[in-house]
Amino acid sequence: MATTIRDVARLAGVSTATVSAVINDTAFVSPPLRERVLAAVRELAYTPSQAARSLKHGKSQLIALVVSDLANPFFARVVWAAEAAVAAWGYSLVVYNSDEKPENERRIMARVRELSCDGVVVVPVGPATYRTQRDFDGKALPMVLFGRSVEDKRADTVTIDNVAAGRLVTNYLIDLGHRRIGTITGPLHLTTGRGRYDGMLQAMQARGLTPAPEYVRSGEFREEVAYSVAREILERPDRPTALYIANGVMALGVMRVLADLGLECPRDISIASTDTISGIGGLQPRLTRTEHPIIEMTNEALRLLVDRIDRGNDVQPRNVVFQPTLILGESCGPVVA
Amino acid sequence: MATTIRDVARLAGVSTATVSAVINDTAFVSPPLRERVLAAVRELAYTPSQAARSLKHGKSQLIALVVSDLANPFFARVVWAAEAAVAAWGYSLVVYNSDEKPENERRIMARVRELSCDGVVVVPVGPATYRTQRDFDGKALPMVLFGRSVEDKRADTVTIDNVAAGRLVTNYLIDLGHRRIGTITGPLHLTTGRGRYDGMLQAMQARGLTPAPEYVRSGEFREEVAYSVAREILERPDRPTALYIANGVMALGVMRVLADLGLECPRDISIASTDTISGIGGLQPRLTRTEHPIIEMTNEALRLLVDRIDRGNDVQPRNVVFQPTLILGESCGPVVA
DNA sequence: CCACCAAATCTAATCGTTTAGCTGCGTTCG
DNA sequence: CGAACGCAGCTAAACGATTAGATTTGGTGG
Known part of the structure; x- marks a missing residue:
């Protein structure tokens, strides 16, 4: 903390420029000098101050991740994958939780700018994304929208095909003979809610059901x-x-209802879901569900982000959509009654 | 980014000192000037640079959280609670995963110093904690050890009473009539592994069992x-x-074994665990387990940390231990055979 | 009417790096 | 032999904020 590049330079008997050159390997320094510098660095246990560096060339080595619900295991997993990804690129990950509140998102984005984070991955909160968008325009802060798409396609996005997920599950249920199919969906103003519901509707209508x-x-x-x-x-x-x-979180709640009502699955009712959560694998019976490749999605988001950080705004916005996979558990059976 | 305090000062027709005073509310500024400054700030959408601030007074408004396994839902929950806590204090949370590897922990701690984080909560990795400790001594970086205790009691720590957890569960099983009790423990060089096992041993020996x-x-x-x-x-x-x-993570694996072997719980065997994970609540049958107050623990850790940040090294090291609670599910029954 | 004081505002140094440009020196070649 | 060049290393000016101390201003009392 108290030891600066000046201390190192003094101890090694060189200029600060030389120390900097050695540390960053940014210019040739003769072996003897280089050695003296490294020795001094070691002796003083010198660590360069990121603050000073950031100030000089505007890069903070920080990437922010703003999720909409950090209590949701899905996003917990995203945090896990994102930490690993940014570490591999040499960045550190700053995590924020907007808790689905637009005003939190606003506050957080201001903070992200303040920290001059080099980039940000955002799970945009509901209808107020315009605001995020505006920030994006104004400041050219590299940004990737994650998990939910928004109207405006000028940002990089990584999303899942929610309609396909709804369709996949519903078709499976219909194939089992089910006709009286109910659903518990998320908020319909989010693509993760609306899309899955729409997929279900499409699948049913295609078979003449409503x-x-x-x-x-x-x-x-x-x-x-x-x-x-x-x-x-x-x-x-x-x-x-x-x-x-x-x-997945909702599916847990539903399983709890079944237990409390003494209903057995799949004997009394078939249950299927989308967006399973880690750990749910231990449920008895195992849930039939669509899964999303969380890790690949997160990696892709960070690949896009780092690319934009490196290459700037001349990269065309890219929208990557991942497909769900149907995983069969034992929670669905042929229609009963 | 491009707009600095100078731009604001110029537009408002004042000095940078005045702008600074207005922004930080650090000195009296007459209402008219104040208003002009605020208007300029708004017009330019000015955000102060945290990098420059950090450089000046060594505070980065960053708190680091280093967990040993970010894939573990227990720690995912800690991240969630920690984010909320630091946000309330005005800090941002930088998350790292040491993945149980001492060399990662070393690298991460170096990075934490580089970023001049104001403090750090660490879940120390196994036997190599001496290293963390050394860092602690050298640099007086405010630090709280979380979840696992280490030999050296000079650091602030927040831990759980693992021995009590093991004892609690084992006594319950013995009371149900069980005598042939097995266990799957964690690594015995961690207090979370060793302690729980010791607690079990104590409970059994107290009843004359081995x-x-x-x-x-x-x-x-x-x-x-x-x-x-x-x-x-x-x-x-x-x-x-x-x-x-x-x-909890291990308990999931065990439940999977039961399913695969066609064993039913609690009919064929009783299962109980410690450190349940969120979401496991959906398991059928519900697991009998000890739970730890994750949120309170995390809040306490950050309270200690912020206190140390504010008051420095003259605070005596504090070691806070939380007690587990036994939660009854349906996974245990009276002894069978 | 002037000296003095306090309050409001400004000037400029500073935090620790990076880096553009400069210096001095040994080579090379006409 | 000397001009020219390349190279290793140095000097000093940024980056954008904070803040101690200087300066201005207006008011007050003698």
Whole structure:
């Protein structure tokens, strides 16, 4: 802390420029001098100050990750993958949680600018993304939108094909003979909510079916929410024979309802979901679900980001969409009643 | 980025000192001037550079969190709680994963110093903690050790009473009539591994029991590890009537073994664990386990850290130990055979 | 009416790096 | 032999904020 490049230079009997050259390997320094410098660095346990560096050439070696719900295991996993990715590039990861609140996102983006982070991966919060977008325009802060798409396609985005996910699961359920299929979806103003629901609708309509409105519920992607709305649906005497749950956290809530109501799956009802969470693998029965390649998605997002950091704004915006895979568990069976 | 305090000063027709005073509210500025400055700030969308600030008074507004396994849901939850806590204090959270490797921890700590983070919460990696400790001495970097204790008590620590956790679970199993109790523990050089195992031993010895060596296995806190060693134990014809699993991730692996071997819990065997993970709540049957107050622990760690940041090294090192709570699920029953 | 004081604002040094340009010196070649 | 050149290393000016101390201003009391 107290030791600066000057101290090193003095001890080694050279100029600060030479020390800098040695440290950054940015110019040739004769072996003897080089050795003296390195010895001095070691002796003083000198660490260059990133603050001073940042000040000089505007790069902070920081990448920010702003997720919409850090309590969601899906995003926890994204954090994990992102940390590994940025570490490989030599960056450090600053993590923020917008908690689905636009005002938090605003505050956070201001902070990101303040820290002069070199780039940011954002899971945009609902309808207020215009704001993020504006920041993007104004400041040319390299940015990748993650997981949810927004109207404006001028940003780099990494998303999943939500419609395909909904379709995939629904087709599977229909093939098993189900006709009374219900669903618990996420907020319909998010592509992760809307898209999955639309996929389900498409699949049903393609087979001449329409979901009964009383079997359709939407709400926040949270376990308690899922618990209470699933309970409403499942306590009906004419409950659906199958339920499509829009995300992993919600699926947990639904499984809890089944346990509490004494329903057995898949005997009494079939359950399938999208966006499973790590750890859910231990559920009995294993859930039939679509999975997204979280790690690949995260790596791709950071690849795009670093590329934009390096090459600037002359890169065309890129929109990468990942496809879901249907994973069969034991939570779905042929239609009963 | 391009707009500096000078630009603001010029536009407002004042000196940079005045702008600084207004922004930081650090000296009285007459209302009219103040207003002009604020207007200029708004017009230029000016954001102060944290890099310059850090350089000037050595504070970076960054707190680092170094966990030993970011893929573990326990630590994912710690990240979540920590982000919320540091945000409340006005800091940003830089997250690192040492992945249980001492050399990673070393590299990370160097980086933390480089960034001149104001403080760091570390989950120390195994036996190499001496190194972290040394860093601590040398540089007076405010630091709190989290989750695992180390020999040296000169650092602030926030830990859990692992021995109590092991004892609590084991006593419960013994009370149910179990005598042939096995265990899958974590690495014995970590207090989280050793302590829980010791607690189990204590509880058994207090009742005049000794665990059979063939029912005791230890290994890394990972699901696959637990899966394979649990399989070894459970395939024996004389398998134990109860198993104590040292952590949540491992418990998932064990439940998977049960499913694969067609064993039913608690009919065929009782399972209990420590350190449950979020989401595991959806398991059928619900696991009997000890839980730790993750959020309170994390908050406490950051309280200690911020306090040390503010008050410096004249604060005595504090060691806070949290007690586990036994949560009853349906995964344990009276002894069978 | 002037000297003096306090309050408001400004000037300029400073934090620790990087880096453009400069210096001095040994080679090379006409 | 001397001009020209290349090279290793140096000097000093940034980067953008904070802040001690200087300066201005207006008001007050003698």
